[in-house]
Amino acid sequence: MKRAFLLVFVCLIFSKVKADSSVKCPDEVFLRRAYLTVTGALPTPPQCVEFLDDNNPNKREQLIDHLITSELGLKYMQMRWGDILRIKSEFPSNLWPNGVQAYNRWIYEQLMNNVPYDKMVRGLLLSAGSNFRAPAANFYRGFQKRSAKNFYDNINLLFLGNRECTDNGHICFSQIKFKSTKEWKEEIVYLDIHKRVPQLEVELDDTTILKLRADSDWRETYVNWLTSSDNRRFAEVMANRMWFWVFGRGIVHEPDDWRYDNKPSNPELLNELTDYFIASKFDMRALLKRILMSEQFNSADGFTPQRLPAEVIVDAIASVTGIWSTYTSRVPEPFTVYPPRTRSTHLGDATVSSSELELFGKVSRDVSLESQRNNSITSRQLLYLMNSSVLESRIRKSPILQRIYVNSANIEQLASSITLLVLSRRATKQEVAMYSDYMAKNNLPLIEVAIDIMWMQINSNEFLYNH
Numbered sequence: 001m002k003r004a005f006l007l008v009f010v011c012l013i014f015s016k017v018k019a020d021s022s023v024k025c026p027d028e029v030f031l032r033r034a035y036l037t038v039t040g041a042l043p044t045p046p047q048c049v050e051f052l053d054d055n056n057p058n059k060r061e062q063l064i065d066h067l068i069t070s071e072l073g074l075k076y077m078q079m080r081w082g083d084i085l086r087i088k089s090e091f092p093s094n095l096w097p098n099g100v101q102a103y104n105r106w107i108y109e110q111l112m113n114n115v116p117y118d119k120m121v122r123g124l125l126l127s128a129g130s131n132f133r134a135p136a137a138n139f140y141r142g143f144q145k146r147s148a149k150n151f152y153d154n155i156n157l158l159f160l161g162n163r164e165c166t167d168n169g170h171i172c173f174s175q176i177k178f179k180s181t182k183e184w185k186e187e188i189v190y191l192d193i194h195k196r197v198p199q200l201e202v203e204l205d206d207t208t209i210l211k212l213r214a215d216s217d218w219r220e221t222y223v224n225w226l227t228s229s230d231n232r233r234f235a236e237v238m239a240n241r242m243w244f245w246v247f248g249r250g251i252v253h254e255p256d257d258w259r260y261d262n263k264p265s266n267p268e269l270l271n272e273l274t275d276y277f278i279a280s281k282f283d284m285r286a287l288l289k290r291i292l293m294s295e296q297f298n299s300a301d302g303f304t305p306q307r308l309p310a311e312v313i314v315d316a317i318a319s320v321t322g323i324w325s326t327y328t329s330r331v332p333e334p335f336t337v338y339p340p341r342t343r344s345t346h347l348g349d350a351t352v353s354s355s356e357l358e359l360f361g362k363v364s365r366d367v368s369l370e371s372q373r374n375n376s377i378t379s380r381q382l383l384y385l386m387n388s389s390v391l392e393s394r395i396r397k398s399p400i401l402q403r404i405y406v407n408s409a410n411i412e413q414l415a416s417s418i419t420l421l422v423l424s425r426r427a428t429k430q431e432v433a434m435y436s437d438y439m440a441k442n443n444l445p446l447i448e449v450a451i452d453i454m455w456m457q458i459n460s461n462e463f464l465y466n467h
Helices: 002-015 027-041 045-052 061-069 071-084 097-112 116-124 135-141 148-159 169-173 218-226 234-245 265-278 286-291 310-321 354-359 377-386 391-397 399-406 411-421 429-442 446-459
Strands: 176-180 187-191 201-203 209-211
Touching: 027 045, 027 061, 027 286, 045 411, 061 286, 061 446, 071 097, 097 116, 116 135, 116 201, 116 218, 135 176, 135 187, 148 169, 148 218, 148 234, 169 201, 169 218, 176 446, 201 265, 209 218, 209 310, 234 286, 265 286, 310 391, 310 399, 310 446, 354 377, 377 391, 377 446, 391 446, 399 411, 399 446, 411 429, 411 446, 429 446
Parallel strands: none
Antiparallel strands: 176 187, 201 209
16 A cells, blocks of 8 residues: 555645634534544544534534443443543552453443432442442442552542642541451442541541541541532532533643632633532532533534544454454453453453553543543554554455445545545545546556545544544
C-alpha cells in the first residue's frame, strides 16, 4: 500500500477536523460524536443511515436517551469508573480476576439501575464482607497500602478532589480490618467496632465537627456528611468529572485537583450543573443527558477535538475491519481466553492488555487520577498506522471490506460504503472524484482502491479524533 502514501497525505489535509460558525454541528458529526462519547463505539452503517435520513426534529434527544441506557453506553461508563477505582486483578491492586469480575458487575448494576450517585458512593464506602460475595468491598482491598490514612486520602481525592488532606478524618476509617478464609484468594473486609481512639470528635478541614459513637461504624458518620446535599463540593466534583468525561477538559482542570488556586474556568456553568445535579437527587444519567443536550455539545465550534482513547481506537479498527483482537489473562479465573469479539472497552481488568492498547496509551489503573490516561497522538502511533504490516493484513483480509467490494458496482458506491463504515458519514462528491482520479492514474482494480481508501481513512484525523 506504499503507493497510497500520497493519497493519505492529501486526505489527511481534507479530513482535518474543522469548525465553522454554525449554531449546530451537522447531523453526521453529532451522530459520531454522541456514539463515541457515550458508548466508546462507532455507529454501524445502518444506524448512520437511519439517523441521517430521519426528519424527526427530536431525533438528537431520542438518540441520547437510547445511547445512555444501551448496553454499550453502560459498559463504557463502567470502564470510566473502573479507571478511577483502579480495578485491576494484579499489582498493585491485586483484586484477583474473580474479584475484578464481581466488582465490575456491581458497578454495572449500579449504572443499569440508575442508582443515585450518593447511594452508589455510600455502597462503596460502607462496604464490608467477602471480596467475591460482597463486590463493593473490593474498594478497600484495592489499596496496596492498607492504612486508614491511605483510605481517607483516596476517598478525598475521588469524591472531593483533594490531593492533600491535613485533617484527622482518617480516624473514621481506622476500624477496617482484613482476614483470609480457606477459599483460594478470598478475603473478608470487616470492622473492629470495639476499637478505641483518644478522641471521638473529628474536625475536618472545613471546620466541620464529626462526633463518633463508641461501638459503631465510624465510617457512617463521615459518609453521611460526605454525601449530604448540603456538602456542595461532593456534587460539584461529580458534575465537573462528568463534564470532563464528555469534553476531555474539566471546568475545574484537572478534575481531581481542587486547590484553592485552581479556579473553575466558568463558575456560573459549574454552579448551574451542580444545582441541577442536587435537585435531581444525584441522578447521574440525567446529569449526563443535560450535558449532552447542551449547546456546547451540539455546537460546530464549541467541542474541542479529542484523540480517541486507546481502547476506543483499537475497537474502532476492529469494528471497521471485522477482525478482532484476542485477549487472554495470565490467571485462569474466570477464563484464560476472553470470548471472541470482546471489546477492549469491556475487558474490565487493566492487567489484560495488548501491544496495540499499550501503543495508544491504555491506562494502567495504578492511581485514581484522570490524568493517568494519555490521549495525545505520537509519532510511534502514526508510524504504526501508516506502516504496520499487521494493520495492512487486517485490511486486506477484512470480510467487511470484501462484502463492500462485491456489492459495489462502481467507485462511487465503494467510496460511499467505506466512508459510512469508517467515518460515519457519506462520501462527498469531492472525495469520490479524488478516489476516481487516483484509480485511473494508477490503473488499479477496484479491490485495491477499496483497500487503500480504508487504510487512508483509518489514518485520518477524522477517524482518530472525536470531533
